[in-house]
Structures are given as C-alpha cells and as structure tokens.
Amino acid sequence: MNICVIGTGYVGLVTGACLAEFGMNLICVDNDIQKIDLLKQGKVTIYEPGLENLVAKGMREGRLRFSSNIEEGLKTSLVIFIAVGTPPREDGLADLQFVEEVAKAIAHWMDGYKVVVMKSTVPVGTARWLRDLIQRQQMKPIPFDVVSNPEFLREGSAIEDFMRPDRVIIGAESEQAIAIMKDIYSALYLIETPFILTSLETAEMIKYATNAFLATKVTFINEIANLCEKVGADVHHVAKAMGLDGRIGKKFLHPGPGFGGSCFPKDTRALSRIAREKGYVLRVVDSVIEANEYQKERMVKKIEEMVGDVRGKRIGILGLSFKPNTNDIRESCAIAIIQGLLKLGAKVKAFDPAAMEETKTILPEVEYGKDAYDVAKGADALVLVTEWNQFRRLDLSHIKALLKEPIFIDMRNVYDPESMRRLGFRYCGVGR
Numbered sequence: 103m104n105i106c107v108i109g110t111g112y113v114g115l116v117t118g119a120c121l122a123e124f125g126m127n128l129i130c131v132d133n134d135i136q137k138i139d140l141l142k143q144g145k146v147t148i149y150e151p152g153l154e155n156l157v158a159k160g161m162r163e164g165r166l167r168f169s170s171n172i173e174e175g176l177k178t179s180l181v182i183f184i185a186v187g188t189p190p191r192e193d194g195l196a197d198l199q200f201v202e203e204v205a206k207a208i209a210h211w212m213d214g215y216k217v218v219v220m221k222s223t224v225p226v227g228t229a230r231w232l233r234d235l236i237q238r239q240q241m242k243p244i245p246f247d248v249v250s251n252p253e254f255l256r257e258g259s260a261i262e263d264f265m266r267p268d269r270v271i272i273g274a275e276s277e278q279a280i281a282i283m284k285d286i287y288s289a290l291y292l293i294e295t296p297f298i299l300t301s302l303e304t305a306e307m308i309k310y311a312t313n314a315f316l317a318t319k320v321t322f323i324n325e326i327a328n329l330c331e332k333v334g335a336d337v338h339h340v341a342k343a344m345g346l347d348g349r350i351g352k353k354f355l356h357p358g359p360g361f362g363g364s365c366f367p368k369d370t371r372a373l374s375r376i377a378r379e380k381g382y383v384l385r386v387v388d389s390v391i392e393a394n395e396y397q398k399e400r401m402v403k404k405i406e407e408m409v410g411d412v413r414g415k416r417i418g419i420l421g422l423s424f425k426p427n428t429n430d431i432r433e434s435c436a437i438a439i440i441q442g443l444l445k446l447g448a449k450v451k452a453f454d455p456a457a458m459e460e461t462k463t464i465l466p467e468v469e470y471g472k473d474a475y476d477v478a479k480g481a482d483a484l485v486l487v488t489e490w491n492q493f494r495r496l497d498l499s500h501i502k503a504l505l506k507e508p509i510f511i512d513m514r515n516v517y518d519p520e521s522m523r524r525l526g527f528r529y530c531g532v533g534r
C-alpha cells in the first residue's frame with residue numbers, strides 16, 4: 103500500500119519509519135526543505151533512540167523516501183497521514199493553521215479516492231471540519247474518507263510504542279476506510295493489540311482524555327509529595343503502596359518538578375478551552391494546569407531554600423530536555439526553572455546529553471558545560487532536573503569535591519537521601 107505522511111517531526115517520522123517497517127511503501131513530506139534534504143541523506147534531526155537505524159533500513163530496502171513536494175506525495179498515495187504540529191494558540195486552543203494548509207493541498211492535488219488520516223492531536227470536531235474543508239476546496243467532487251487515528255507514542259521510546267501500542271484508536275464512518283486502516287495495522291493483530299473502532303469525535307476525545315488523565319496522575323503525586331515534605335512522610339513509599347492498588351496502577355506516580363513536553367501542557371489547556379467553549383468547566387483539569395505551574399515555581403523556591411539568596415551564585419543544572427532520551431525542550435521544566443533562577447540574578451551552567459543546541463537558541467545567557475562534572479565545578483549547588491541515565495551513576499565523591507558548596511537538589515529522586523547525606527551532601531529531593 104502506498105502511504106504519504108505529511109509532517110516529519112517526532113510523530114510523522116516515527117509513523118513513516120514504522121509503517122515502512124510494517125511493509126508499506128512510504129513517502130514522507132515536509133515543507134521544511136532543510137529537514138528533507140538531511141533526511142534524504144539518512145540524517146535524522148531529532149534525538150530518538152533507534153530512529154536513525156530504522157529510517158536507514160526503510161530507505162535501503164526501498165520502502166521509505168522523502169520529499170518536500172506535497173503534490174508528489176499525494177498523487178502517489180492511497181492513504182494520507184497528517185502529522186503536522188498543532189501548537190497552542192495564545193488562548194490555549196490548538197492552532198490548526200498547518201492542518202488547514204495541508205487540507206487545502208490535499209483538496210487541490212487529489213486525483214482519486216483517498217483516506218485522510220488525522221494523526222496530530224486536534225480538538226474534538228476537527229476531523230469533521232477537515233472533511234467539510236476538503237470537500238469545499240475540491241475542484242471537482244472526488245470521494246474520500248476522513249479517519250481520526252490519534253497517536254500515543256512517548257518520545258524516548260517512540261518506536262517501541264508505535265510498534266507495540268497498548269491500543270489503536272480508529273475513528274471512522276466508512277467501512278472502506280476502516281478496512282484500509284485495519285490493513286495498515288495488520289502487523290499489530292498478530293500481537294493481539296486491542297483496536298477501538300469508534301466515531302470521529304470519540305477518537306479525538308480519547309486522546310485528550312488520556313493525556314489529561316496522565317497529567318492529573320503526575321500532578322496528584324506531586325501535590326502529595328509536597329505535603330509529604332511538610333508532614334515528614336516519604337512519597338516513594340506512598341507512591342509504591344498506592345501503585346500496588348490494582349485500581350490505581352504504578353505508572354505515572356513519580357514525583358518531580360512538574361510535567362512538561364510538547365503534549366501534556368498544550369493538551370490540558372486545549373481540553374480546558376474546548377470544555378469552556380461548550381459551556382462546561384473541567385474543574386479537575388483546570389486545577390491540574392494551575393498546580394503544575396505552581397510546582398515549577400516551587401522548584402525554584404526549593405533551590406532558594408537550600409542555597410539562600412541565589413543572586414550572583416552559580417547553579418549547575420543537569421538535564422534540559424523535558425524527559426530523558428529526547429532533545430525536545432518544548433515546555434521543559436528545566437527551561438522554566440532556569441528562567442526563574444536567571445530572573446533572581448543567579449548564574450547558570452547546564453549540561454544535557456542531547457538538547458544543548460536547542461536550548462542555546464532560547465537561553466543564550468546560560469553557560470553550557472561539557473558534562474556533569476564540568477557543570478559541578480565551582481558551582482554553589484547542583485540541580486538534577488532531567489533523569490538521563492548518565493546522571494544516575496555519577497561519581498558522587500568527585501562531584502562533591504568539585505562543588506563549591508556540597509548542595510545537591512535532586513528533582514527526580516534519583517539518589518538515596520541517607521546515602522547522599524552520609525557522603526556529606528546537603529541533599530534534598532521531592533517529597534522525601
């Protein structure tokens with residue numbers, strides 16, 4: 103089957119490479135010509151474990167190619183996946199300008215029946231709006247179907263998530279489109295992946311409800327962690343015991359500096375706005391958004407509590423990406439924390455294994471180190487913000503010797519508080 107994926111970002115490129123691995127013929131299109139030129143040479147511009155190898159394999163075996171020509175992509179394909187960005191607008195709603203551009207191009211170049219699949223996260227009602235828009239823009243009536251197929255991959259483990267998803271959601275209204283979608287994902291039938299066949303609106307809602315629930319879970323444990331600090335309880339034991347309750351589950355109960363990234367912040371805000379537009383207030387989601395903002399501010403206060411007045415002090419930051427194994431810094435808590443520190447007059451030196459170039463463009467005033475030890479050297483405190491594996495086994499005696507003051511603030515609870523104190527650190531984690 104010939105498939106076109108439009109947008110070669112985190113979702114589009116993974117979708118293209120994985121569908122090629124499933125045996126489909128893929129053409130991946132992006133209007134970022136520089137990105138496409140690099141991809142044509144097999145160079146992947148995002149940090150995602152395993153992706154470069156998978157792209158190379160697809161290209162070598164002749165099932166994966168790249169183009170900046172949308173006409174070429176559309177004319178040769180039966181199925182069009184839309185995977186362009188839907189960034190937040192000022193008012194919180196998802197900005198659909200890129201989706202609209204693509205919809206107009208699809209209408210313009212369509213030369214026969216197509217299945218148009220919405221992979222991007224879009225407000226409820228968008229698939230139907232997309233269908234009407236394409237229909238209105240067509241030069242002559244050509245049949246097509248619209249499908250909502252939201253994506254749940256996590257950056258850092260995107261390939262595994264795409265290849266072995268917990269479920270596949272297909273929102274569709276036509277039997278033909280459903281049959282084509284089932285064919286595309288037939289490899290997943292073998293591993294007994296549950297398929298949810300539903301309406302367009304329900305599929306769109308599933309994506310937002312899932313992300314809002316996960317964001318709620320993270321925020322809930324963050325709030326419990328904050329209270330643990332006040333009452334002298336250990337949030338790790340609390341989370342572990344809670345997670346053993348089958349009704350709760352142990353995932354997403356890790357306290358930290360707040361949630362960030364390209365999805366949870368924007369999707370919670372968008373869901374809240376969607377509700378308000380329909381005259382309903384999602385009180386839980388609104389509280390989650392507010393509590394998450396507070397959590398990031400609280401992390402800056404935590405540093406102040408440990409260091410005292412941070413003006414003129416040098417703070418070392420480990421980790422800039424919003425989570426390990428990605429170079430994505432969109433709404434990363436590390437960025438918010440650094441901005442908070444800079445505002446208070448602190449000097450910041452930071453290191454991240456993959457996201458330094460990205461961060462330099464938005465935080466040029468930060469000094470960038472070559473590794474964790476370089477950052478620790480002469481610093482008044484070291485703050486671990488993103489739990490990359492290489493920060494889990496630091497030579498702590500060496501770190502302590504390099505620091506000006508032996509202050510270690512561990513926002514991911516990577517280290518054991520007692521051992522750290524025994525080593526002579528003034529240590530604090532979150533909720534312990």
Ligand code: NAD
Pocket residue numbers: 108109110111112113114131132133134137185186187188200203204221222223224253254255256257364365
């Ligand atoms: P991204 O910003 O990494 O990639 C979007 C790509 O679309 C870019 O390469 C951009 O150049 C391209 N693009 C924009 N307009 C275009 C056009 N008119 N024609 C061709 N290409 C165009 O975004 P992403 O992180 O991959 O997210 C894409 C969508 O998937 C969003 O709606 C997001 O919410 C959703 N999503 C993201 C993740 C994630 O972890 N990143 C997970 C699930 C869902």
